[in-house]
Amino acid sequence: MSQLNDLRSQQNDPSFANVWQELKWRGLVHVSTDEAELEKLLAGDPATYYCGFDPTAPSLHLGNLVQLLLMRRIQLAGHKPLGLVGGSTGLIGDPRQTAERVLNTPETVAEWVGKLQEQVQRFLSFEGDNAARMVNNLDWTAPLSAIDFLRGIGKHFRVGTMIKKDIVANRLNSDEGISYTEFSYQILQGMDYLQLFRDYGCVLQTGGSDQWGNLTSGTDLIRKVEGKHVHALGTPLITNADGTKFGKSEGNAIWLDPEMCSPYAFYQFWLNTADSDVVARLKVFTFLGRAEIEALETAVAERPFAREGQRKLAYEVTSLVHGVDATEKVIAASAALFGNGDLSVLDEATLKAATSELPSATVETGGLGIIELLVATGLSESKSAARRTVGEGGAYVNNAKVADPEAVIEPGQLLHGRYLLLRRGKKNLATVEVTAA
Numbered sequence: 001m002s003q004l005n006d007l008r009s010q011q012n013d014p015s016f017a018n019v020w021q022e023l024k025w026r027g028l029v030h031v032s033t034d035e036a037e038l039e040k041l042l043a044g045d046p047a048t049y050y051c052g053f054d055p056t057a058p059s060l061h062l063g064n065l066v067q068l069l070l071m072r073r074i075q076l077a078g079h080k081p082l083g084l085v086g087g088s089t090g091l092i093g094d095p096r097q098t099a100e101r102v103l104n105t106p107e108t109v110a111e112w113v114g115k116l117q118e119q120v121q122r123f124l125s126f127e128g129d130n131a132a133r134m135v136n137n138l139d140w141t142a143p144l145s146a147i148d149f150l151r152g153i154g155k156h157f158r159v160g161t162m163i164k165k166d167i168v169a170n171r172l173n174s175d176e177g178i179s180y181t182e183f184s185y186q187i188l189q190g191m192d193y194l195q196l197f198r199d200y201g202c203v204l205q206t207g208g209s210d211q212w213g214n215l216t217s218g219t220d221l222i223r224k225v226e227g228k229h230v231h232a233l234g235t236p237l238i239t240n241a242d243g244t245k246f247g248k249s250e251g252n253a254i255w256l257d258p259e260m261c262s263p264y265a266f267y268q269f270w271l272n273t274a275d276s277d278v279v280a281r282l283k284v285f286t287f288l289g290r291a292e293i294e295a296l297e298t299a300v301a302e303r304p305f306a307r308e309g310q311r312k313l314a315y316e317v318t319s320l321v322h323g324v325d326a327t328e329k330v331i332a333a334s335a336a337l338f339g340n341g342d343l344s345v346l347d348e349a350t351l352k353a354a355t356s357e358l359p360s361a362t363v364e365t366g367g368l369g370i371i372e373l374l375v376a377t378g379l380s381e382s383k384s385a386a387r388r389t390v391g392e393g394g395a396y397v398n399n400a401k402v403a404d405p406e407a408v409i410e411p412g413q414l415l416h417g418r419y420l421l422l423r424r425g426k427k428n429l430a431t432v433e434v435t436a437a
Helices: 004-010 017-027 035-040 062-076 106-121 146-152 166-172 185-199 209-226 262-272 275-285 288-301 309-323 322-335 348-354 370-376 381-390
Strands: 048-053 080-084 134-136 202-208 232-233 361-364 395-397 417-424 428-435
Touching: 004 134, 017 035, 017 062, 035 106, 035 202, 035 232, 048 062, 048 185, 062 202, 062 309, 080 106, 080 185, 106 134, 166 322, 185 202, 185 209, 202 209, 209 232, 262 309, 262 322, 262 348, 275 288, 275 309, 288 309, 288 348, 309 322, 322 348, 361 370, 370 381, 370 395, 370 417, 381 395
Parallel strands: 048 080, 048 202, 080 134, 202 232, 361 428
Antiparallel strands: 395 417, 417 428
16 A cells, blocks of 8 residues: 555544644644634635655655645645745755755756655655646746846845844854855745746745744735735744754664665664654654544553553654655564564565664584584574573574574575574674575
């Protein structure tokens, strides 16, 4: 089942009067234009809205997932989404807090545009009366001359206002400073909103609250040029209960591309959510209804050892991003690692992902005695310790107990023709990759 099919089975919670009230309950509204008008807009006839994603990497990440699911929730309420992947803004990149971005080549950006478009499309429906559309801002910026840009768009922006935007002000006060290229980013994003307003009647833009300055550059531009009031919605930045930035692991984002972050690693990320964060994550990252989330909240408070909230969160989000089939393979792999399943049924990619963090050793065919393998992987510190482990019934190969200290692994036991999973006791695991002599 594809991610889109998974999403088609979702719906907004009918216990809320309208989608705006649900977004508020889920903690998805941090800052916005007029709340009363936005609630009226989203409770009314189908309106067109958009969110933009810049190809500054070959994949979207968990921060982007907040916006993708927000777009889907609003579409489920009957409104029309525009998914914008910025072929032009991606050539510049929005200003970072710390330093100037490294500019990627046009060829690289074009390749990443295609990848991000595919990812965005998985979360929206392109059928029905409120079918989604994909747009690329390179289509309207590439033909524009510098003179036309400065005369038609630039004249509506005041430098005094632009330098007061938080990210710009921070960079101006830093040793790094800010280039005119990144300084101009907010003008380009404002122009995007104006173009989409003119072409599609778009009246709402969503994004992270750290993008609020860029979001309002569009609402201000439309007011000045067209004399119309449109809306912007900024979601809160997702942080852990201890204040650390969400979705970072040793400085690396949790990517949506399975080649950059395997479904197994993705699932484990959610499974390791702290008790203090799990309810908030369930609200933001799943389509579970209020009653079910409140029941899980009670379970987390009363039975934290059972990890019910984390297991439900991991299953739901991994299913949305990677599909139910991949999620079930991940769960099977987790069980099989500790003797509660059949390792031989796991495909090679899932097996490798599930064991990637384990101690490992590479040995040649012919060196497959159980004692030598336990020592080579570090599960036993010496041959005598390995013999004791085998003698006490604590040695396993591919979840099968090894009782004979003289046992030699046969080629037929290798998983996918080259892997072994060794276990000492219940929880000490290691892998072996067998190569030709």
